[in-house]
Amino acid sequence: MKAARSTLARGGWRLSFGGGSLPLYLGMGILGIWFLVALLAPVIAPYDPILQDATARISPPSLEHLFGTDNFGRDILSRVIWGARVDLQICVFGVIFPFLIGTFVGGLAGFFGGWMDNLFMRLIDIVLAFPFLVLMLAIIAILGPGLGSFYLAMALVGWVSYARLIRAQFLVLKNADFVQAAVSLGYGPIRVMVRHLLPNAILGSVVFSMSDAVLVLLNGAAISYLGLGVQPPTAEWGIMIAEGQSFISTAWWITAVPGFAIVSLAMGFSLLADGLGELLGVKE
Amino acid sequence: MSEPILSLRELSVSVETREGPRALVDRVSFDLEPGEILGLVGESGSGKSVTCRALIRLLPSSSLSVTGGSILSRGEEVLTMDDRRLRRLRGGTIGMIFQNPTSHLDPVMTIGDQIMESVRFHRSVGKKDARARAIEVLTQVGIPDPVHRLTNFPHEFSGGMRQRAMIAVALACDPEVLIADEPTTALDVTVQAQILRLLMDLRDRDGLSIILITHDLGIVAQSCDGVAVMYGGRICERGPMRTILGDAKHPYTAGLIACQPGEAPKGQPVRTIPGQPPTVGAMPSGCRFHPRCANARAACSETQPAMVALAPDHDLACHYPLGASEGGPRA
Numbered sequence: 001m002k003a004a005r006s007t008l009a010r011g012g013w014r015l016s017f018g019g020g021s022l023p024l025y026l027g028m029g030i031l032g033i034w035f036l037v038a039l040l041a042p043v044i045a046p047y048d049p050i051l052q053d054a055t056a057r058i059s060p061p062s063l064e065h066l067f068g069t070d071n072f073g074r075d076i077l078s079r080v081i082w083g084a085r086v087d088l089q090i091c092v093f094g095v096i097f098p099f100l101i102g103t104f105v106g107g108l109a110g111f112f113g114g115w116m117d118n119l120f121m122r123l124i125d126i127v128l129a130f131p132f133l134v135l136m137l138a139i140i141a142i143l144g145p146g147l148g149s150f151y152l153a154m155a156l157v158g159w160v161s162y163a164r165l166i167r168a169q170f171l172v173l174k175n176a177d178f179v180q181a182a183v184s185l186g187y188g189p190i191r192v193m194v195r196h197l198l199p200n201a202i203l204g205s206v207v208f209s210m211s212d213a214v215l216v217l218l219n220g221a222a223i224s225y226l227g228l229g230v231q232p233p234t235a236e237w238g239i240m241i242a243e244g245q246s247f248i249s250t251a252w253w254i255t256a257v258p259g260f261a262i263v264s265l266a267m268g269f270s271l272l273a274d275g276l277g278e279l280l281g282v283k284e
Numbered sequence: 285m286s287e288p289i290l291s292l293r294e295l296s297v298s299v300e301t302r303e304g305p306r307a308l309v310d311r312v313s314f315d316l317e318p319g320e321i322l323g324l325v326g327e328s329g330s331g332k333s334v335t336c337r338a339l340i341r342l343l344p345s346s347s348l349s350v351t352g353g354s355i356l357s358r359g360e361e362v363l364t365m366d367d368r369r370l371r372r373l374r375g376g377t378i379g380m381i382f383q384n385p386t387s388h389l390d391p392v393m394t395i396g397d398q399i400m401e402s403v404r405f406h407r408s409v410g411k412k413d414a415r416a417r418a419i420e421v422l423t424q425v426g427i428p429d430p431v432h433r434l435t436n437f438p439h440e441f442s443g444g445m446r447q448r449a450m451i452a453v454a455l456a457c458d459p460e461v462l463i464a465d466e467p468t469t470a471l472d473v474t475v476q477a478q479i480l481r482l483l484m485d486l487r488d489r490d491g492l493s494i495i496l497i498t499h500d501l502g503i504v505a506q507s508c509d510g511v512a513v514m515y516g517g518r519i520c521e522r523g524p525m526r527t528i529l530g531d532a533k534h535p536y537t538a539g540l541i542a543c544q545p546g547e548a549p550k551g552q553p554v555r556t557i558p559g560q561p562p563t564v565g566a567m568p569s570g571c572r573f574h575p576r577c578a579n580a581r582a583a584c585s586e587t588q589p590a591m592v593a594l595a596p597d598h599d600l601a602c603h604y605p606l607g608a609s610e611g612g613p614r615a
Contacts, residue, residue, distance in 0.1 A: 177387035184342050185402050185453070186374035188367075195401065199392045 024275020027210075030268030038084040047075035049082035049235040058251045068253040070244060072233075076257050079235040083258065086236045087217060087265065090150070094216035095209050097155035102162025103198075103205060109163065110170025111193050117167075124160045132157060136219065137228065145228040150220060161212065162205055169201035176200075203280050210273030214266040221262055237262050287359070288315035289493050290339070290378070290461055295353035297331070297338050299564060306564045309335050310517045311353065313591075316461065321487055321494045323508035323525065325501065325540070327561045331517040332497045336463045339495075340374045341365075357461075376406045379454035383466040385446035389438040395422075395449045396434030399456045406457040417456060425452045426482060444475035451482065455492075462486070465497045480507050501544055505529055510597075513537045516562045516572035519591070523598035533594060533605040536573045571603065579604045 037044065046066075053073035061068045067076040109120040127135070136153045143149035173179060174197060182196045221238030223229035230236040232243070237258035244254030297309040309331040316322050324332045337343055338350055341362065355362040357377060365373065374380075382388040390398055399418040403409060409417070415434070422430035425448040438446055447467060454462060464483065468476040484507050486492045496508060504511055504525060511529070512522040513536065521534040532538040539557040541547060548554045559576035562568055568575050574584035581604060589601045 177382065177384060178390045180342065180344070181380075181382060181388040181450070181453075182390070184340060184374055184380040185405070186371035186376060187405060188371060191405070196390050196393070200390070 021275050021278050023271040024279060027268050027270070027272030027275050030264060031272060034084055034088060034265055034268065037081055038088050041081050041085055045078040045081040047078040049079045050074065050233045058247060058254070060251070061253055067257045068251070070240070070251075070254045071247060076240075076253060079240060080237065080257055080261050082235040083237045083240065083261065086230055086234065087220065087262070090147070090220035091213045091217050091265070091269070093151050094154045094158070094220060095213050097151060098158030098212075099162050099205065099209050101155055102159035103166050103202065105159065106163035106166030107170055107193060107198065110167035111174055111189070111197065120163065124163060127157060127160045133219070133222070136223070137226075140223065140228045145231065147230055150223055150229050154216060154219070158212070158216070161208065165205050165208060166201055169204060170197055173197050173200055207273055207277040207280065210269050210276060213269040217262065217266055217269070289318045289358060290316040291356040292335075292339070293354045293356070295335065295338060295355060296351045297334050297343065297348055298351040300347040300349070301565065303565075305351065306567070307351070308348065308517050308564060309338065312514070312517075312519050314512050314519065314522060316493050316495060318460075318493055319487060319491045320509045321484070321496055321507055323504040323511045324495055324497045324514060325499065325504060325511055326514035327499060329561055329563065330514040332514050333465055335514070336380075336465060336495060336497055339463060340378050340380065341370060342374070342380070372406070375402055375454070375459065376457050377459055378461045378463060379457075379459035380463045381447075381450050381454050381465065381467050384470050385443065385450040386438065386470075388450055389446060389453070391438055394435050394437055395441070395452075398453050402453055402456040421452045421456050422449075424455065424486075425449075426478075427452070443471055444478060447471060447475070447479055448482065455486070460493060462492055462494045463497070464494055466499070467496070468498075468503065476503075483507065501529065501540060513540070516567060518572060518601065520573065520602065521600050523595070527595070527598050533600045533607065534602045535577045535579050535606060538606055571601075579606070
């Protein structure tokens with residue numbers, strides 16, 4: 001086999017995996033491992049993540065509990081493994097909704113311009129006028145804590161970056177020659193937008209979404225840490241850190257292990273973003 | 285003579301400037317007969333591309349608008365067509381190919397998909413039939429190994445192949461008219477000849493009518509049946525290719541012919557027409573060519589010469605045509 005080829009999305013970009021770079025492979029490797037861990041959690045986790053064991057509270061890493069236990073005697077390793085499910089879900093949903101909304105709004109604004117552009121751009125200005133986390137907290141506080149509220153808040157606040165990216169791309173591309181050629185073939189505006197502009201414009205957003213996943217992950221952990229996201233006793237890395245912080249001087253493993261998990265997952269996304277950007281020639 | 289397949293009458297296109305609307309294309313008329321290759325000749329900025337884009341109402345900027353005249357496609361008015369009908373016309377009846385095939389093909393779509401999209405858009409056929417048509421049309425434009433080439437992206441084609449591919453996309457739905465906007469300018473000479481040959485084959489074999497926009501009289505001599513010469517947004521002379529190239533009556537046409545490198549005597553520099561073509565903001569009064577014309581007299585700067593028929597198929601707009609006896613301006 002010369003160069004393995006895969007087809008991404010309907011637009012049919014071909015990524016020649018022979019031409020990728022080290023960050024790309026590293027990022028894909030790290031993410032791949034975490035996805036496997038999340039998928040196989042029931043199989044590979046040695047203990048029930050919420051099972052409390054009063055006889056083994058705050059025990060340091062040992063053969064019995066590889067990464068030790070927390071103040072309720074729950075196995076840290078098992079909690080980190082099960083937490084991967086929640087945190088990956090946060091990354092995926094926390095990115096997808098803003099991505100979709102932002103692409104839709106940005107596409108309309110960029111393509112049609114005029115009053116639509118003005119309206120959406122002012123709306124974006126309003127959202128941007130508030131600090132990101134403050135706005136998120138306000139929305140979650142209104143909706144009540146929980147992951148659903150977190151996704152909704154993410155979607156309401158996070159779409160602006162995607163909208164601005166796509167709008168900028170559309171503004172440039174809508175005057176491109178191949179778009180003129182598409183119009184000369186009789187295609188209407190919707191077809192030109194969806195079939196010809198979008199596949200050309202979206203690469204930058206895809207790369208950005210990977211680095212955005214890092215921010216979403218950290219936000220998700222922060223929100224859970226503040227008690228507004230995932231609720232205990234569910235295993236989630238942010239909560240684990242929050243719960244362990246009062247023991248940080250005596251039992252470092254309770255916070256350190258989920259901390260490393262967050263860092264490694266974030267690094268995976270970040271490396272993948274770099275590698276993809278390099279491969280597809282996208283400049284952020 | 286049969287009914288023209290496309291007929292322009294007094295078409296005007298204006299651009300909105302700070303000083304008000306200015307005509308880029310001024311009352312241009314010509315007919316395209318079935319199976320004819322019509323050369324539209326002129327310098328850059330003479331309005332030839334704008335005229336042709338106006339034909340399918342594809343004006344490049346919103347500040348341009350058609351301000352008068354009519355365009356008849358098989359007797360049907362294009363300018364007042366509703367959107368639905370217009371979309372059928374574009375691509376279905378009138379295909380268009382452009383100067384730069386590289387930038388006019390969608391870079392992230394395979395050639396096959398681009399052809400099949402057009403086929404499926406204009407005809408209600410299934411994927412299989414569309415694919416068969418794509419292979420057929422790629423063969424028609426002379427792309428070897430079409431089955432394999434369907435899955436190639438434009439960047440995997442060479443320049444000449446891209447132009448062929450763009451012609452294939454435009455031809456996919458069997459249009460009756462092909463507007464070719466300087467189709468060979470971006471190509472090297474050998475490929476140029478191949479593409480011209482292809483266009484002529486398409487005319488001979490499939491009866492395609494072609495409007496060939498060019499500034500190269502060599503191309504006109506090789507391939508066109510009729511010629512319309514544009515200057516400053518107006519047609520100054522039109523007629524059959526042999527008449528225009530052999531017996532030009534308009535000083536501008538004659539000047540263009542004299543500028544051909546081959547026309548200069550050996551050892552002499554290539555001749556040029558003195559001066560610059562007029563710009564939209566500074567159109568000369570009267571005949572727009574008069575500041576650069578060796579034959580210009582007082583009348584030329586005062587009144588615009590009317591289009592008159594010298595022969596049934598040879599029209600001219602000039603007060604003092606070449607070869608005419610001395611005397612006052614023609615009425």
